[in-house]
Amino acid sequence: xxxxxxxxxxxxxxxxxxxDASFDVAKAEFVFLVGPxxxxxxxxxxxxxxxxxxEKGEVWVAGRNINDMPDAKVPHLRRNIGNIFQDYKLLANxxxxxxxxxxxxxxxxxxxxxxxxxxxxxxLVGLSGKQERFPHQLSGGEQQRVSIARAFxxxxxxxxxxxxxxxxxxxxxxxxMRLLDxxxxxxxxxxxxxxxxxxxxxxxxxxxxxxxGIIVRxxxxxxxx
Amino acid sequence: MFSRLSYTFREMWASLRRNFTLTAAAIxxxxxxxxxxxxxxxxxxxFDNQLSQWSGGVELIxxxxxxxxxxxxxxxxxxxxxxxxxxxxxxxxxxxxDASLAEAQRLFAGDPxxxxxxxxxxxxxxxxxxxxxxxxxxxxTEIASSYKERLPKxxxxxxxxxxxxxxxxxxxxxxxxxxxxxLILLFSAVLLIWNTIRTAMFARRREIEVMKLVGATNWFIxxxxxxxxxxxxxxxxxFASGGVLTANWYWTSTVQSFPPDSGFGAFVVTGNYPQxxxxxxxxxxxxxGAIGSGTAASKFLDV
Numbered sequence: 001x002x003x004x005x006x007x008x009x010x011x012x013x014x015x016x017x018x019x020d021a022s023f024d025v026a027k028a029e030f031v032f033l034v035g036p037x038x039x040x041x042x043x044x045x046x047x048x049x050x051x052x053x054x055e056k057g058e059v060w061v062a063g064r065n066i067n068d069m070p071d072a073k074v075p076h077l078r079r080n081i082g083n084i085f086q087d088y089k090l091l092a093n094x095x096x097x098x099x100x101x102x103x104x105x106x107x108x109x110x111x112x113x114x115x116x117x118x119x120x121x122x123x124l125v126g127l128s129g130k131q132e133r134f135p136h137q138l139s140g141g142e143q144q145r146v147s148i149a150r151a152f153x154x155x156x157x158x159x160x161x162x163x164x165x166x167x168x169x170x171x172x173x174x175x176x177m178r179l180l181d182x183x184x185x186x187x188x189x190x191x192x193x194x195x196x197x198x199x200x201x202x203x204x205x206x207x208x209x210x211x212x213g214i215i216v217r218x219x220x221x222x223x224x225x
Numbered sequence: 226m227f228s229r230l231s232y233t234f235r236e237m238w239a240s241l242r243r244n245f246t247l248t249a250a251a252i253x254x255x256x257x258x259x260x261x262x263x264x265x266x267x268x269x270x271x272f273d274n275q276l277s278q279w280s281g282g283v284e285l286i287x288x289x290x291x292x293x294x295x296x297x298x299x300x301x302x303x304x305x306x307x308x309x310x311x312x313x314x315x316x317x318x319x320x321x322x323d324a325s326l327a328e329a330q331r332l333f334a335g336d337p338x339x340x341x342x343x344x345x346x347x348x349x350x351x352x353x354x355x356x357x358x359x360x361x362x363x364x365x366t367e368i369a370s371s372y373k374e375r376l377p378k379x380x381x382x383x384x385x386x387x388x389x390x391x392x393x394x395x396x397x398x399x400x401x402x403x404x405x406x407x408l409i410l411l412f413s414a415v416l417l418i419w420n421t422i423r424t425a426m427f428a429r430r431r432e433i434e435v436m437k438l439v440g441a442t443n444w445f446i447x448x449x450x451x452x453x454x455x456x457x458x459x460x461x462x463x464f465a466s467g468g469v470l471t472a473n474w475y476w477t478s479t480v481q482s483f484p485p486d487s488g489f490g491a492f493v494v495t496g497n498y499p500q501x502x503x504x505x506x507x508x509x510x511x512x513x514g515a516i517g518s519g520t521a522a523s524k525f526l527d528v
Contacts, residue, residue, distance in 0.1 A: 049438070072442070079440035091432055102432075105232055106441035154439070 001027045001158060001189045002048060007057035009043055009213075017043040018054070019213045025191060027157075030184045032200050033193040034224055035210035041193035044210075045160045048191065049081045050074050062157055079107055082151030082188075086163035088143045090135040096122065096146050097131040103150045121153045125179060141172035145179065152183055159183060161192040165199055173199060197224040236449040240425045241456065247424060248457060251417040255461025255513055256468070258410030259506045263469030265403035266502045267476075271492035272396035274331045283318075285354040285369055286383040291322065291347055293378035298350075301376050305352060311364055316355035325350055335480035335493025349380050411513055414461065418454045418517030425450060426525045433526070447522040454518020455511055462510025466503040473499050 002025040009018040018040045025031050033041040046052040047059050050066050059066050062080060069077060090099050097118055104114045122128050125145040135143055144164060151159055161180065165173030177199055184190045194200060200207060200223060207222030208215060217225070241248050289301060298319070306314050320328065325348050333340040356365050369382045426433065436446050473494060480489045 075437075075440040075442045077440075078438060083438045089431065089435055089438075091435065102435065103439040106436045106439060106445060108445070150435075150439070 001025055001029070001062060002191065003058075003060035004044075004047070005058045005060075007047065007054045007059060009040075009047060009052060009054045016213050018047070018210075020057070021210075021213075021215050022057075023208060023215065023218055025189060027189055028184065028187045030181070030190045030203070030205040031192070032203070032205055032207045032222075033191065033210065034195060034200060034207055036195060038212075039210040040213040041210055042162055043213075045162050045191065045193055048158070048160055049078055049083065075107075079154060080157045082148075082154070082156040082159045084144070084147050084151050084159065084161040084164045086166040088135070088147040090143055090146055090150075092135055095132050095134055096127060096138070099135070099146055100149045100153050103153055107154070109154075117153055118149075121149045124152070124182075125149045139172070140168050141175060144168060144172075144176050148176070148179060148183070152188070156188065158189045158191065161190065163194055163196075164192065165194065165196050170198060174202070177203060200224040233449050233452060237452045237456065240429070240449065240453050243428065244421055244425050247417070247421040248453075251414065251421050251457045251517075252461045252464070254410065254417050255414040255458050255510055256464035258407055258414050259462050259465030259510055259513075260468045261403060261410060262407040262509070263465055263502050263506050264472060265400070265407060266505075267469065267473055267494050267499065268403070268492075269396065269400055270494045270498055272392060272399070274334065274494070275392055275491035276396070277328065277331055277491075283353045284356050284384065285365060287352040287354065287369070287372055287376075288349040288380040288383065289351065290378040290380055291349060293350070297377040301352060301372075301379060304372065304376055305354060308368055309357075311357060311360040311368055313355045313357050318353040320351045320353065322348060322350060331491065333490045334495045335477060335483075336490030337481060339490065411509075414458070414513050415517040418457050418514055419521045421457065422450050422454050422518045422521035423525050425453065426521070443526055446526060447519075450522040451515065451518045454514040454521070456514065458510040458512070458514020458517070459507065460510075461513075462507045465510065466506050469502060469506065470499060 003023075005022050007018055007021045008016070010016040021040075021044065033044055035041055043052065047054055048061060050059075050069065053067055061077065064077070066074075066077060091102065094102060100118045100121060101114045104117060109117075119128065119131070122131060125148055127142060127145050127149065130138065130142065135146070138146065144167075148164075159180070164180070165176055168176060173196065180190055180192065181203070204221045204223070207217065207219050207224070209217035209219075209222075209225070287301065287305070289298065293301075302317070302319070305312055305317055322345050326343065326345060329340065329343050329348060333343070354369075366384065369384070372382050373379050433446055477493050477495070480493050483489055
């Protein structure tokens with residue numbers, strides 16, 4: 001589903017965010033990217049949805065080399081990738097329903113599809129009774145669930161999650177991980193950057209560890225260390 | 226398709242309301258600049274009307290009575306053509322009754338009383354004479370001064386007065402100054418619209434970020450902003466057009482109350498010209514809006 005070949009990315013001559021990174025992620029796999037802040041986890045995620053381009057190497061997503069992809073095609077690539085963030089990135093002036101519907105509306109989905117898919121995905125994330133609430137009326141965990149619903153409502157092939165439990169207490173974080181695990185079991189590939197040791201150790205999924213831009217470990221059913 | 230359209234218009238309207246003060250400033254600037262442009266076009270048209278009988282280098286007009294026979298007209302023509310060293314024979318033009326009436330419609334547009342007196346039965350016909358480039362004005366005057374006495378049916382011979390030169394110079398000055406002011410104001414309107422759109426995009430940067438991440442195309446994101454600028458230009462142009470038509474109506478009715486020989490008759494613009502001006506003001510207003518918003522929407526998409 002995702003393949004990186006000798007990818008190098010630097011933001012300046014002094015700072016190399018990623019150096020010669022290579023790995024494959026299979027369809028429906030769940031992968032943790034771990035490492036301290038600045039180790040290159042977020043850069044890896046940004047390379048996968050073409051928010052960044054590498055200096056060297058190739059990034060393949062769903063069978064396509066996305067480095068060579070014309071800019072006009074990038075939006076179509078992103079419709080197959082859901083994004084989840086530590087700060088949720090919800091729109092404060094929109095309700096829960098509108099926030100999730102927004103993701104379908106801006107890619108031109110018809111109203112009847114939106115009316116059908118949004119309640120279904122809100123039900124999946126456990127927010128079916130809170131459609132009309134605004135983000136500030138929700139807890140952090142609930143806001144992250146809205147963010148997951150928005151990322152998943154278009155049934156993407158891949159979910160990229162950047163520290164999704166970073167702002168949550170341990171119990172709420174576990175709930176979010178159970179939800180991501182359920183989504184993963186529907187066949188969606190999940191790549192999650194985190195430095196939440198407890199969660200990585202609890203899930204026992206594949207772990208790719210980075211240190212100053214270099215992959216130092218790639219372990220199936222790994223732990224944080 | 227319908228959901229996209231409804232999204233586009235909803236977002237455009239929300240943004241217009243959110244940035245009300247900037248939007249109003251942009252519309253007013255566009256309206257003022259286009260209003261001045263519209264007035265400029267009308268004023269220049271007035272000058273052109275006044276100068277039209279002397280256009281194409283005509284420096285002498287021989288007026289002939291309406292009932293001159295073809296033979297008498299030929300005598301006049303022969304006399305004019307007998308001086309090829311002074312008169313450019315190829316450019317000698319004869320305006321018959323119809324052509325003279327059409328010209329009078331322009332010259333006396335703001336003077337209906339005089340216009341009413343001119344009919345196909347009494348309007349003089351005219352020979353328009355262009356002198357050779359190297360012919361002296363004195364020689365031309367000397368030759369033409371005897372026409373009234375010696376040629377049949379000649380009513381009068383008219384030379385361009387110094388007023389025509391003054392009018393031509395004045396027209397040039399008016400054109401330069403008003404076009405310059407218009408250009409500066411139009412540029413300000415583009416900049417203001419550009420700035421309004423930039424502010425609107427900055428206010429919605431989070432939404433734009435989310436839209437890009439969920440796969441909205443750049444055009445989908447841009448269109449509501451571009452439409453917003455287009456509407457600002459259009460509304461400005463509509464106000465300007467209303468102003469121009471009102472000013473023209475007020476000027477026309479004022480000139481019509483002047484005495485018949487006031488000399489301002491030709492400065493009244495009638496016919497389809499004001500509508501033509503309005504059409505171009507609307508087109509230009511939309512263009513100003515589209516340029517301002519289009520460049521901003523492209524430049525600031527990476528918010």
